[in-house]
Amino acid sequence: MTKKPAPTKKAEVAGYNARQAPINAKLGNDELIALYRDMVRIRRFEERCLRSYQQGKIGGFLHLYIGQESIAVGVVSVMGKNDHVITAYRDHGHALAVGMGMNEMMAENYGKYTGCSKGKGGSMHYFDPSRNFWGGHGIVGGQIPLGTGLAYALKYKGLKGCALAFMGDGAVNQGAVHESYNLAALWSLPVIFVIENNGYSMGTSQERSSAGPSLAQRAEGYGMNWDIIENGHDVLEVRDKVAAAIKLAHEKSLPSVLEIRTYRYRGHSVADPDTTYRDKKEIEEYKATKDPLMFCQNQLLGEKVLTDELIAKIDEAARAEAETSAQFAEASPFPTVEDIQKDVYWEADNPADRKSQGTLFFN
Amino acid sequence: MPVISYREALRAAMSEEIERDPNVVLMGEEVAQFNGAYKISEGMLEKYGPKRIVDTPISEAGFIGMGVGAAMLGLRPVMELMFFSFYSVAFDQIFNNAANIRYMSGGLINCPIVLRGPANGGTNVGATHSHTPESIAAYHPGIKVVVPSNAYDAKGLMKSAIRDNDPVMFMENTILYGETMEVPDGEYLVPLGKASVLREGKDLSIIGHGRAIQMALKSADLLKEKHNISAEVIDLRSIRPLDEETILNSVKKTNRALYVEESKPFCSVGAMVAAIISDKAFDYLDAPVKRLNSIDAPAIYSMPLEKLQLPSVDRIYQAALETLK
Known part of the structure; x- marks a missing residue:
């Protein structure tokens, strides 16, 4: 990254160790392994997506999450029953973390009817409301008012839950984001705005796009709680800090802005050139020192929670799962021409319950 | 039959639906404490309280997008635009989010929201406040568009719009707000799509x-x-x-x-x-x-x-x- 990152709000308590934080100290081996496995599954899935994209099986854009896996996995692992997630177009990691299946996701990328949105959304637009996952949104920052609305509805219904509204560092300059900050703070809505700061909004570095000392600190203007998670590559630190914000949302119905420092290895979308705005060395250095999978692996190897054998097994299983999803997608049918006009209006899809009359479609 | 104004007809429709369904909430700029810029919601805060009648900041993209998100989770927000012309401030939230969410989720998500307010010229407020965007709205599959021209229709259509599971853009007219006619007391619906x-x-x-x-x-x-x-x-x-x-x-x-x-x-x-x-x-x-x-x-x-x-x-x-x- 070209800019020296601003420090976190609070100087870390000397000797802070995410592993020793209560929420992590209590984790059993199986739970630790599950965190690692979920990150591996995201990476292998996306690597398989990339191959399919290069083969021309996946159209449009493909925004890979590789390098950022610790965030989606860490956040989702501390969510409760009434906590909801919404994110932007780099959504594969969040979707897998909430429990969506590789088959339906890969099929969606292939534009197949068996896809999670029946081939109508594509890679940027995954949804699974049954798992509290509300997308998958294509317009930078456009999902943030919706996330605020999820929190509004939770509070309205008296549910103890919160909305985790994810965005990238490029979204923070959108007006809709600031309007959402204001509404959330004004009405004490249980929403956590999670900025996954990978340093670049497409090809523009933070220093060339965003004023101010840090992105999260803008929350101060709204009197909102904020924090920066420096070590976004550490799934355990993500868990600890996000859990604190969730607690604030659940118990006091207060919003927060969390800026999580991270890095993406691939271009904004994989079709974008990746050499004009950053140095290869920068990517290599991050991979070598802060790769989320490697970081977790080393930690768990050191604790003898993981073994080389188990690592190989997890990797193999994730690759096989991803390969199977590609085969599933390949073998699945495309939607039909008739499907183009389904799922537009609830009433058109539920003719027995239709109350309106007249023409809804004009061809 | 009682003779009431277009304004009173809208108020009656929203009130009846608020009483009928706990998920219906009226939101917008000046709708509560100020009693509505055009007094459509006059007295409603007093009657239904601040949970159901909500004043928003002047922040159309924010609060309309918020209403869309709340509708996704089961509320039925009725969002007042003080002037419908301000829809353009929330264009992305209306036409990318409300209009497309059902489609892009393969039918998994509904958006039962009503956006309402006056869409008319004739009151010397200049070009920015006089837009009539019914064709722009209706251009978007996923959106329904209603334009009542009298009190009877305003009430019956508003009740139908609030109960509708799709997003409805409900365009009123400040010059018609005071027009009166005979409107039956109590429950009746005018279906959308019937001339x-x-x-x-x-x-x-x-x-x-x-x-x-x-x-x-x-x-x-x-x-x-x-x-x-x-x-x-x-x-x-x-x-x-x-x-x-x-x-x-x-x-x-x-x-x-x-x-x-x-x-x-x-x-x-x-x-x-x-x-x-x-x-x-x-x-x-x-x-x-x-x-x-x-x-x-x-x-x-x-x-x-x-x-x-x-x-x-x-x-x-x-x-x-x-x-x-």
């Missing part, structure tokens, strides 16, 4: 929506008085869904059609209706379908000129005569 034949006739079909179609009734009087021409007057009430059947049946009977509306002519509702008529009733036409819109320019401020720019009884009357030439 209303305001007057039957045989020589010409005047079709339209909004305040212009109310003017057309007076133009029809003049046609009868001065030329013994019998004009049928049809108020679409709903733009999408659209009552094609009533339009086509009328044109097949009268063989001539004039569309009247306040919108600008380019890609207007009238342009769409003219295309439908020429596609489906061409052989019945004795003359080209005529359209009468506002004069094609941004809304002018100047008081006497704005009256001339908008449809008027006389302009509609003259257009009807041309259609009959």
Whole structure:
């Protein structure tokens, strides 16, 4: 990254160790392994997506999450029953973390009817409301008012839950984001705005796009709680800090802005050139020192929670799962021409319950 | 039957639905403590409390997007735009999010939201506050568009719109807010997509929506008085869904059609209706379908000129005569 990152709000308590934080100290081996496995599954899935994209099986854009896996996995692992997630177009990691299946996701990328949105959304637009996952949104920052609305509805219904509204560092300059900050703070809505700061909004570095000392600190203007998670590559630190914000949302119905420092290895979308705005060395250095999978692996190897054998097994299983999803997608049918006009209006899809009359479609 | 205003009809519809369904909430700028910029929600805060009647900051993209998110999770927000013209501030939230969410989720998510407010010129507020975006809204599959021209329809359509599981853009008119008529007490619904034949006739079909179609009734009087021409007057009430059947049946009977509306002519509702008529009733036409819109320019401020720019009884009357030439 070209800019020296601003420090976190609070100087870390000397000797802070995410592993020793209560929420992590209590984790059993199986739970630790599950965190690692979920990150591996995201990476292998996306690597398989990339191959399919290069083969021309996946159209449009493909925004890979590789390098950022610790965030989606860490956040989702501390969510409760009434906590909801919404994110932007780099959504594969969040979707897998909430429990969506590789088959339906890969099929969606292939534009197949068996896809999670029946081939109508594509890679940027995954949804699974049954798992509290509300997308998958294509317009930078456009999902943030919706996330605020999820929190509004939770509070309205008296549910103890919160909305985790994810965005990238490029979204923070959108007006809709600031309007959402204001509404959330004004009405004490249980929403956590999670900025996954990978340093670049497409090809523009933070220093060339965003004023101010840090992105999260803008929350101060709204009197909102904020924090920066420096070590976004550490799934355990993500868990600890996000859990604190969730607690604030659940118990006091207060919003927060969390800026999580991270890095993406691939271009904004994989079709974008990746050499004009950053140095290869920068990517290599991050991979070598802060790769989320490697970081977790080393930690768990050191604790003898993981073994080389188990690592190989997890990797193999994730690759096989991803390969199977590609085969599933390949073998699945495309939607039909008739499907183009389904799922537009609830009433058109539920003719027995239709109350309106007249023409809804004009061809 | 009690005589009430368009304004009171809207208030009655929203009140009845708030009482009927705990998920209905009215939100917007000045709707609560101020009693509504146009007093549509007068007294509602006092009656229903701040949970159901919510003042928002001036922040259309934020609060409308928030309403869309809340609708996804099961609320039925009724969002007041103080002027419908401000929809453009929330364009992305309306047309990317509300309109597309059902489609892009493969039918997993609904968005039962109502966006309502006055969409009209004629009050000398200049171009920024005088937009009539019904065709822009109806252009978007996934969105429904309603434009009531009288109190009876306003109440019945509002109740239907609130119960609808799809997003509805409900365009009112400040000049009509004070217009009164007999409206039944209590429960009735006007379905979306059903046009209303305001007057039957045989020589010409005047079709339209909004305040212009109310003017057309007076133009029809003049046609009868001065030329013994019998004009049928049809108020679409709903733009999408659209009552094609009533339009086509009328044109097949009268063989001539004039569309009247306040919108600008380019890609207007009238342009769409003219295309439908020429596609489906061409052989019945004795003359080209005529359209009468506002004069094609941004809304002018100047008081006497704005009256001339908008449809008027006389302009509609003259257009009807041309259609009959």
